[in-house]
Amino acid sequence: MNLEQVRADFPILEQEVNGKPLVYLDNAASAQKPQAVMDAMTQYFRETHSNVHRGAHSLGDRATALFEGARETVRSQINAASANEIIWTRGTTEGINLVANGFYRSLKQGDEILVSRMEHHANIVPWQMLAEATGASLKVIEVTPEGELDQQSFRDQLSERTKVFAITAVSNVLGTINPTREMVAAAKEAGAYTLVDGAQAIPHLGADVQALDCDFYVFSGHKLFGPTGIGVLYGREDLLNEWPVYQTGGEMIHRVSFEGTSFQNSPYRFEAGTPAIAEAIGLATAMRYLDDLGHDGLHEAEAALDRRVDEWVADFPGLTRYGQAQNKVPVLSFWLEGLHPSDLGTLLDQQGIAIRTGHHCCMPLMEHFGIAGTARASFAFYNTVEEVDTFFQGLQRIQRLFTGK
Structure with missing residues (x-):
């Protein structure tokens, strides 16, 4: 290089x-942004800007192609099985909240949510509020004096009562790279849903969600040399199509009447309203830039x-x-x-x-x-x-x- x-x-x-x-x-x-990201976003605004998906004109078609092409770039870069597993969010925080929202109807007293002491508040507070609302318990994996996750603490806390396991792949404070794949495998064997916070990991290590085998993976664009206001939630397609919607409005609906409303399948069921089109293009450009390097x-x-x-x-x-x-x-x-x-x-x-x-x-x-x-x-x-x-x-x-x- x-x-x-x-x-x-x-x-x-x-x-x-x-x-x-x-x-x-x-x-x-x-992280700072390469010129390629700024150029891609500027070019979109200068030459292509239109709302996506339903425009009956050339600009709308071109904007949609760029927007959905960005989704495919992300899919390829993190090795998701389908572009339907890539949901645009405002960042890691919104992705975690979206997933946590889906458990409000299913968790109950006696269930447990397992996180670690080194988590960012964004991977603590949503689960804390979920536990308070449902009667579930929040359990904590402790940290060693060296700043690593205490694996004995993990084994002690993990049980058949663990319904959600949410872990950061890399600590934003300590830089610690956690043994995420092994911990996800153990949590899944115990029957838990698994979420990985990849905000700090993906800029340094990349991501392979199929190898990691987690149910959900979240990250932000601005830490990945892309723009602010854009992030990604990866989720297994079979889960996402059954997951409760997070926000409601335009785009994410299948049919609306005063008798009732039905929703689209993933990813659109989680993308209410006009999306961050230029930011999605910028994020995809940043990922291609890193790949080219x-x-x-x-x-x-x-x-x-x-x-x-x-x-x-x-x-x-x-x-x-x-x-x-x-x-x-x-x-x-x-x-x-x-x-x-x-x-x-x-x-x-x-x-x-x-x-x-x-x-x-x-x-x-x-x-x-x-x-x-x-x-x-x-x-x-x-x-x-x-x-x-x-x-x-x-x-x-x-x-x-x-x-x-």
Whole structure:
């Protein structure tokens, strides 16, 4: 992979912030977009814009072809069996809520929902509300001191009472890559429905939903170098055609009368109203862009960044790292002695370095480590080893200025 050429595909990286070259290390929150994505969306608005599916004119036909072509691209990229298994959502959060909504009529007291302590709030709160409404219980898989899922805790919590198992494939705080396939298989053997939150995994690892064999898989476009406001829910077609609808309105109906309404099959039964057409095109373009670069090269680039981070952390006084899993993506969550994370983020920004601070929508995980939040630097394939050095040198300058070390 020609890194210089790749970085040229991302115009935003060329700017200065506070008089310094931008070092963008907030990719776990939202990754930057290549020019190809912006061009595809602009071209749609300039040449093709129309509503989809029922326009009796050429623009409508072309817009529909692009929109449904984007769905087919996603199907191919995640190896779904059918494009009918690809539902457009506003993002991972909406996808999880859509699935959780389907259990309100079926769960009952005595049933259990199993999640983990490292989940994003979006994969906790919908299940929490479902449990409160149905009388089901929410069970939690604990985390080891190294930041990995405690597999004994998983085995202890999983039982024939487990009706839903919802797990993140990669932690947005720790970077931990979970043994998702093995855990999904165990949960399915116990008779549970399975949902995988792939928001943090798919930008680094891709996805193969048939190999994973989960019932549902969710992810967002903006973390995958695509636009905001678009995401994907994958679900097995046989399940989706029986799943309760999430929203009602136009497009998703089969027939409406005052005597009653019937709904279309998947995916349209879950896509009420005018969809995010340009955003779907942008997301598909982002996935093709990554495929064209070659996933092996992307993995090698990220592994080199992770090794450089490890070298710095191993000999950095006063830096406490959270998450030391054997298998992880390049994410560093940390505390620097004597400095609050929010202050650290502001001081790094003055040097043109963008990181994220706070609880990262993972308060239960922060409670596990006995902290309120962390500073987090998250890396993507377009970052350079020199940017890793710039980041740590920036930390050193701040440390000397405020602690004298």
